[in-house]
Amino acid sequence: MTTIDARIYVDGHLTSSPDDLAAAVEEMRQSGVVAWIGLQSPAPADLEAVAMTFDLHPLAVEDAQKGHQRAKLEWYGDTMFVVLRPTWYDDAAERVEFGEVHLFVGPDFVVTVRRERRPDLNAVRDTLESEPRFLGIGPRAMLTAFLDAIVDEDVPVVAGLEEDIDEVEDSLFGGAGVDISLSERIYRLLEQVIAFQRAIGPLPAMIRELLDGADGSGGSGDEVHNRLRNVLDHTVRVTERVDTCRALLDNALTVHSTLVSLEQNDAMRRMSSASFEQGEQVKRISSWAAILFTPTLIASVYGMNFDHMPELHWLWGYPFALTLMLGLGVGLWGIFKWRDWL
Known part of the structure; x- marks a missing residue:
């Protein structure tokens, strides 16, 4: 109006x-x-x-x-x-x-x-x-x-x-x-x-x-x-x-x-740092797992119940197996240490 x-x-x-x-x-x-x-x-x-x-x-x-x-x-x-x-x-x-x-x-x-x-x-x-x-x-x-x-x-x-x-x-x-x-x-x-x-x-x-x-x-x-x-x-x-x-x-x-x-950049850097640290931990764990896996593998082979195994009747078979376990473990440890995984 x-x-x-x-x-x-x-x-x-x-x-x-x-x-x-x-x-x-x-x-x-x-x-x-x-x-x-x-x-x-x-x-x-x-x-x-x-x-x-x-x-x-x-x-x-x-x-x-x-x-x-x-x-x-x-x-x-x-x-x-x-x-x-x-x-x-x-x-x-x-x-x-x-x-x-x-x-x-x-x-x-x-x-x-x-x-x-x-x-x-x-x-x-x-x-x-x-x-x-x-x-x-x-x-x-x-x-x-x-x-x-x-x-x-x-x-x-x-x-x-x-x-x-x-x-x-x-x-x-x-x-x-x-x-x-x-x-x-x-x-x-x-x-x-x-x-x-x-x-x-x-x-x-x-x-x-x-x-x-x-x-x-x-x-x-x-x-x-x-x-x-x-x-x-x-x-x-x-x-x-x-x-x-x-x-x-x-x-x-x-x-x-x-x-x-x-x-955001700071957050990304913190995430990257955390991811890097996590990756380093994974590498260490993986390295020790590989080192420990080697003697386990050898021991498991020797633990097989077969009659025809040459090492069963070899005088140096037992020391050889132990030496092989230790040698492979030390060798893997050296490799991983050289590559900064340990």
Whole structure:
């Protein structure tokens, strides 16, 4: 259901709050009147009615209907179409949430279109109404206030991301061992930072374009120019901090991958060492088994119960058998010792 909040201003002072669009249009016929028409979750028919009333360009209206636009500033005649992406941070889920606000800024009107409850544009309006001198400048002052509010909401988002990155760095270099699952957290944070960069990346260029068009020749335009410069300064600081966050996460992901590789290499070396030691033990056991098997083989041959065995009637048969057992055992021991099996 469409929610319409209309406000009519004269010289920066609120004169009325019409209940519907038709009443707002009727009051706008007076000279010196500036209207702010706020639409929340507008139906296509309501948005088309506003477009016809203020002669909004069809392409801009189409973008506002579809949504999912990147931040941008476009000119259609003497009307600006501005898309802003407000943000807020869910610290528990480590997730950046994004809103979307569309603004049509004309010579004597501002139309705002949003589908989420955030940001609270009423708070921006209340702040503006407390400064009638600045509000009296007109739609440019309103747009400047909206930009200022959007950038101010970006600051706690950056602070939340930086805090989580500090926790990641503590986990990396805390000395408690390598947490294999940490890479998933780093990647998720990096994904949020990249999405945040996309949302705020166009803002500096947009504000510079507005500054180029601001009146710097004196009078009321100077205040818009001064505030835009302040907003630009805050925007540049936010974008630089976000760039730093991305660089830190890129480095953290690289460091974590390196630490995991080192940990795996150490484990492989330990396994290889254990396998080598096990192989040495097997060689020793096999060597002694071969040595002990030789006299057993000879004794088993002599233990066969056959009548016709030459050694049974040979005087030196018994000493020969013992000597053969000992000689073969010593010979095998020497061979295995030479091959470092013993």
